[in-house]
Amino acid sequence: MTNPEIEELQNHFKTHKKTKEYHAHTSKVHSVGWSCDGRRLASGSFDKSVSIYALDRDRLTKEFTFRGHGASVDQLCWHASNPELLSTASGDKTVRIWDVRSQKSAATINTKGENINITWSPDGNSIAVGNKEDLVTFIDTRTHKIKAEEQFKFEVNEISWNKQSNLFFLTNGQGCIHILSYPxxxxxxxxxxxxxxxxxxxxxxxxxxxxxGSADALVSLWDVSELVCLRTFSRLEWPVRTISFSHDGKLLASASEDLVIDIGAVETGEKVADVPVEAATFTVAWHPRLYLLAYACDDKEKYDRKSDAGSLKVFGFQPD
Structure with a gap:
């Protein structure tokens, strides 16, 4: 990525720096994500619900709310190629698959523990969910049956497949990335x-x-084929809770308890923009086609005013 390219991106965010706020839930939003076609944004909350928004040009409109989980919705993940399907992990010991078209739950899969992390394989055939006891459960999305369970002896944090869906990655409490063959x-x-x-x-x-992203406040970028670290992003000062690549792979957003979301250039590590926030940020997600970044912050209601609880925000609009 050349300097003119980076300047172009920096200039883009000088004119597209408006953030819009949406009141989606009655308590803290844990997870946000865009459907693969970018037409919808979903948010999962401590209030046990999932809100679905529709994006029309530069406006988000709330479409409906999915209810059914008996506890906090901790993470959500859309299907990689079907924009109608969404999966959620909840503390109620279930995984749910929701169908946006029919506006109802398509499947409920019972698991052994309180679920905190979820990922859908890029080929669409499997969902993996991790729970508080570091058990990872693999679900066949065609039959909605559990096909494998793997108990780990260390703290399992986020989980993900590679793009070919034949390697499974997990991050752990010892600062390691474990890579397993799949299935x-x-x-x-x-x-x-x-x-x-x-x-x-x-x-x-x-x-x-x-x-x-790590508790050492660094984001490290890795080459998938060589498994070498290419560079680190070190502008944040607190543990990095959430990261997201832009649709073209040029930008990497990272957030923490710092009162700013950092947006860096993937190829050089340079700062492109930052988004000021008023509280710790635990979830960020770039739109799959546009430079729009959805995010949600910790509740501020504990400190001052109630209005911020349960809201989600989208950065990257042009000022009106």
Whole structure:
């Protein structure tokens, strides 16, 4: 990525820096994500519900709310190629698959523990969910049956497949990335990625890179084929909770308890923009076609005013 390209991106965000706020829930939003066609944004909340918004040009409109989980919705993940299907992990020991077209739950899968992380394989055939006891459960999305369970002896944080869906990655409390073959779940590599807990992992849309965020406040960028660390992003000062690549793989957003979301250039690590926030940010998601970044912050109601509880925000609009 050349300097003119980076300048062009920096200039884009000078004119597209408006953030719009939407009151989606009655309590804290844990997870946000865009459907693969970018037409919808979903948010999952501590209030046990999932809100669905429709994007029309530069306006988000709330369409409906999915209810049914008996506890907090901790993470959500859309199908990689079907824009109608969404999966959610909840503390109620279930995984649900929701159909946006019919506006109801398409399947409920009972699991063994309180679920905190979920990922859908890029080929659409499997969902993996991790629980508080570090058990990862693999679900066949065609039969909605559990096809494997793997108990780990260390703290499992985020989980993800590579783009070919034949390798399964997980980040752990010892700062490592474990890479297993899939579907036979044989350990292939352990990468010592960070000195602190490895919290989040994300693959870029091109399939060339993945990034991890850590308690050491660093984001590291990795080459998928060589499994080497190419560079680190070090502008944040608190544990990195959430990361997201832009649709073209040029930008990487990362967020923490810092009062800013960092947007860096993937190829150089340079700062492109930042988004000021008023509280810790635990979820960010780039739109699959546009430079729009959805995010949600910790509740501020504990400190001052009630209005911020349960809201989600989208950065990257042009001022009216």
């Amino acid at each position: 036979d779940l044989q350990l292939q590599h352990v990468l010592q990625a960070h000195p602190g807990t490895c919290i989040c992992i994300e693959f870029d849309p091109t399939g060339k890179y993945f990034a991890t």
